[in-house]
Amino acid sequence: MQVNEETRTPVLNRLRRAQGQLSGVISMIEEGRDCKEVVTQLAAVSRALDRAGFKIIASGMRDCAGAEGGELTEAELEKLFLALA
Structure with missing residues (x-):
């Protein structure tokens, strides 16, 4: 997958954080922890x-917008996309 360096680092950081959180959720389930705690971490x-x-x-949208003369930043595009979620 081709992602520019400006995007790659924060994406990898978020994915690594999620990986750690998921390991924590697995451990919580194995330990029989409280359902509410497990669901909170899973969320x-x-x-x-x-x-x-x-x-x-958002990075891909920025590239598309830039190709069509758009002036939106990646952060603005990400914010717009998140508004749809």
């Missing part, structure tokens, strides 16, 4: 994955 994993995906999509 955090889901949000981290969503945000990484949104960042990748």
Whole structure:
């Protein structure tokens, strides 16, 4: 997958964070932890994955917008896309 360096680093950071959170959720389930705690952490994993995906999509949208003379920044495109979620 081709992602520019400006996008790659934050996406990888978010994915690594999600990976750690998911490992925590697995451990919590194995330990028989409280359902509410597990669901809360699982929701955090889901949000981290969503945000990484949104960042990748926003980067692609920026490239498309730039090709058509758009003036939106990647952050603005990401914010617009997140508004749809």
